[in-house]
Amino acid sequence: MQLIDTHCHLTFEQLADDVEGVVARSEAAGVTGWITVGTDPQQNRTAVEFAERFENMYAALGIHPHDAKDVTGETLTELKELAQSEKVVALGETGLDFHYDFSNRTDQKRAFAAQLEIAKELNLPVIVHCREAFDETMDILQQFLRLKGQLKGVVFHCFGGSAEQARIVLNHGFYISFTGVVTFKNAETTRQAAKVVPVDRLMLETDCPYMSPEPMRKQKINEPALMIHTARFLAGLKEMELPDFAEAVTAASKDFFGLP
Numbered sequence: 049m050q051l052i053d054t055h056c057h058l059t060f061e062q063l064a065d066d067v068e069g070v071v072a073r074s075e076a077a078g079v080t081g082w083i084t085v086g087t088d089p090q091q092n093r094t095a096v097e098f099a100e101r102f103e104n105m106y107a108a109l110g111i112h113p114h115d116a117k118d119v120t121g122e123t124l125t126e127l128k129e130l131a132q133s134e135k136v137v138a139l140g141e142t143g144l145d146f147h148y149d150f151s152n153r154t155d156q157k158r159a160f161a162a163q164l165e166i167a168k169e170l171n172l173p174v175i176v177h178c179r180e181a182f183d184e185t186m187d188i189l190q191q192f193l194r195l196k197g198q199l200k201g202v203v204f205h206c207f208g209g210s211a212e213q214a215r216i217v218l219n220h221g222f223y224i225s226f227t228g229v230v231t232f233k234n235a236e237t238t239r240q241a242a243k244v245v246p247v248d249r250l251m252l253e254t255d256c257p258y259m260s261p262e263p264m265r266k267q268k269i270n271e272p273a274l275m276i277h278t279a280r281f282l283a284g285l286k287e288m289e290l291p292d293f294a295e296a297v298t299a300a301s302k303d304f305f306g307l308p
């Protein structure tokens with residue numbers, strides 16, 4: 049059985065010092081591929097270094113909406129250059145976060161649109177972070193597609209929307225990715241959304257070091273090994289055997305990111 053953690057932050061300080069251990073525990077648990085996701089220029093550089101170190105590790109590079117206020121022309125030039133590294137498989141995470149509003153919304157929208165441009169130019173799929181900004185995120189994506197044509201792919205990561213919103217995302221041909229949040233007791237809305245996502249458009253992620261899935265929620269620092277619990281949970285929700293479910297979502301992930 050093979051599973052890919054399609055969105056982890058192995059470069060964050062909680063995990064980076066022991067990345068060998070993190071990878072070994074992950075492999076032992078059956079999670080044998082990783083996309084480590086950068087969120088700012090420094091994390092992006094480290095993400096590329098990590099991806100070069102491990103065979104089945106890849107990098108996604110972007111500026112998180114929290115850091116949109118710091119995005120300059122220079123930031124974008126560097127991002128575009130670095131994103132041409134061999135093991136970079138996506139742009140992101142980028143998008144809108146109106147829950148925290150750590151950057152003002154105008155800056156967030158501008159940084160998001162600029163990163164869509166880079167993704168289009170480099171023909172890379174995009175990892176979208178969307179929190180309490182569903183309509184605005186869809187507006188920007190739709191406008192971009194209308195003006196510039198198709199993107200290689202779009203995934204809504206750590207999906208926290210409703211079944212209705214999931215349908216809208218799917219109708220655009222986008223993918224949806226779930227974290228361990230789907231296992232939480234209070235996440236009934238997310239479970240309803242997961243039910244409407246076909247397994248060939250569904251991906252799994254930890255978004256670690258945050259949000260360990262049940263029954264490991266007490267483990268403060270999440271890591272890719274724990275994704276097996278999310279996989280088992282969602283296989284159950286889909287009324288599938290775990291190996292069949294794993295095969296389907298891994299095929300979807302490889303397809304989306306263009307992995308071997």
Ligand code: NI
Nearest residue numbers: 055085141255
């Ligand atoms: Ni993330």
